[in-house]
Amino acid sequence: MEDLKREGHDFASSDAGDMAGDAMMGNVRPALNLLVVLFGMWLLWSGHYTTQLIGFGLVSCLGVVLLCWRMGIVDREALPLDLTWRTLRYIPWLTLEVVKSNIDLAKRVLSPRLPISPQLVELQATQKTDLGRITFANSITLTPSTVTIEARRDGRFVVHALAHEIAQDLRNGEMDRRVSRLEKVEKPESAS
Amino acid sequence: MAGALDVLSWACLLTGSFFALVSSLAMLRLPDFYSRVHGASITDTMGAGLILLGLVFQAGFSLVTVKLALVLMFLVITGPTASHALAKAAYRLGLEPVIGPEEEESPSQT
Numbered sequence: 001m002e003d004l005k006r007e008g009h010d011f012a013s014s015d016a017g018d019m020a021g022d023a024m025m026g027n028v029r030p031a032l033n034l035l036v037v038l039f040g041m042w043l044l045w046s047g048h049y050t051t052q053l054i055g056f057g058l059v060s061c062l063g064v065v066l067l068c069w070r071m072g073i074v075d076r077e078a079l080p081l082d083l084t085w086r087t088l089r090y091i092p093w094l095t096l097e098v099v100k101s102n103i104d105l106a107k108r109v110l111s112p113r114l115p116i117s118p119q120l121v122e123l124q125a126t127q128k129t130d131l132g133r134i135t136f137a138n139s140i141t142l143t144p145s146t147v148t149i150e151a152r153r154d155g156r157f158v159v160h161a162l163a164h165e166i167a168q169d170l171r172n173g174e175m176d177r178r179v180s181r182l183e184k185v186e187k188p189e190s191a192s
Numbered sequence: 193m194a195g196a197l198d199v200l201s202w203a204c205l206l207t208g209s210f211f212a213l214v215s216s217l218a219m220l221r222l223p224d225f226y227s228r229v230h231g232a233s234i235t236d237t238m239g240a241g242l243i244l245l246g247l248v249f250q251a252g253f254s255l256v257t258v259k260l261a262l263v264l265m266f267l268v269i270t271g272p273t274a275s276h277a278l279a280k281a282a283y284r285l286g287l288e289p290v291i292g293p294e295e296e297e298s299p300s301q302t
Contacts, residue, residue: 102234109231118290118291147275148272149279160229
């Protein structure tokens with residue numbers, strides 16, 4: 001994932017250089033979104049609703065947005081909170097998978113025979129965006145008994161799985177398909 | 193009402209603690225670095241998740257609930273990222289994972 005992030009960053013900065021001129025106008029919406037989310041966070045964390053404190057909050061949030069804007073990091077990537085209907089259906093499925101896998105792993109650990117058989121699995125992920133691949137890699141790692149070791153931009157993943165059945169589940173690719181379906185609503189990345 | 197919430201809350205807290213205990217047992221029993229990472233993720237997910245859920249029931253539904261939910265959200269994102277960073281660093285430095293015995297299976301690509 002380190003690779004993804006590094007390359008993603010390069011892409012972001014070169015992108016910002018390309019359209020330095022109209023970046024200012026194009027980024028108004030993301031900047032407003034950022035402001036709304038930051039201020040919402042402030043309200044939720046603070047819990048003190050006096051004019052003075054809310055004022056401080058608003059000024060701080062404006063300051064942060066201004067800084068981000070000047071640094072040229074206000075874009076879609078800065079705020080990847082796409083709460084779509086698909087995401088809402090993915091989260092319960094993932095939670096259930098994580099719970100099932102936790103119980104399975106707890107059984108294996110508590111069993112006197114310790115029935116494990118660690119494997120390295122190579123996968124070809126089918127996501128088209130960085131965000132999709134990161135979601136997939138994090139979903140794999142979040143599930144106990146599978147850890148993403150490598151996640152490349154070309155979609156080649158190396159995953160450590162704790163047993164044959166678990167490795168086989170990964171190769172069946174249900175999680176991969178579900179994550180890929182998540183990103184279908186997004187427009188494909190404009191970068192080549 | 194409060195009684196039922198308390199029971200629910202304590203059930204979550206105790207189950208969460210149980211999973212955290214299993215997780216530490218896993219650290220002792222599993223054979224190598226990579227498999228121990230799996231053991232640690234039990235605490236990250238079931239342990240922390242259930243304990244936070246239990247605390248939500250204790251706190252009642254208020255701003256505290258929102259904060260606990262946010263804590264869970266950050267854990268869910270940072271936990272796997274840290275595990276991955278560890279596993280990748282170990283892999284890059286050439287630490288060979290212990291590979292279990294092959295069972296009869298379709299020839300794998302690995």
